[in-house]
Amino acid sequence: MREIIDKHFYDNWVIAYYVGYVIDLSDQWFPYKSAFKLISLITEPPNVEKLTDKHLQMMEDYTKKCLEYLREGVLNTEYVLNNVGELLKCVAYSNIAVRWLLLHR
Numbered sequence: 001m002r003e004i005i006d007k008h009f010y011d012n013w014v015i016a017y018y019v020g021y022v023i024d025l026s027d028q029w030f031p032y033k034s035a036f037k038l039i040s041l042i043t044e045p046p047n048v049e050k051l052t053d054k055h056l057q058m059m060e061d062y063t064k065k066c067l068e069y070l071r072e073g074v075l076n077t078e079y080v081l082n083n084v085g086e087l088l089k090c091v092a093y094s095n096i097a098v099r100w101l102l103l104h105r
Contacts, residue, residue: 005038011051013039014103022103052101059097065090 013025026043029035041047069075069087080087 001034002038005035005042009039010042012100012104013043016099016103048104051104055097055100058093059101062090062094062097066094 009025014022015025016022026036026039029039069090
């Protein structure tokens, strides 16, 4: 059980499994003693604060990057084609940060 939690749920204990449906593992695993004990270690306040700060910082950094791209005249066809990887990375990491902050409130 420890390996599963360390591998898959070390920073995500609220899982969105379908549009509009989420599951909070800290509630759902209450009947299972070893799973609940391990997920409780992950959801301790210092760990949650650390993860929240990490995602807030990530959101701030990538928001600034995205705003640089959204200035007038930057996103022309040539620029987008030459920098598609960088643009997609910026959008993806912004979405990861926002999604984590919305799910783990």
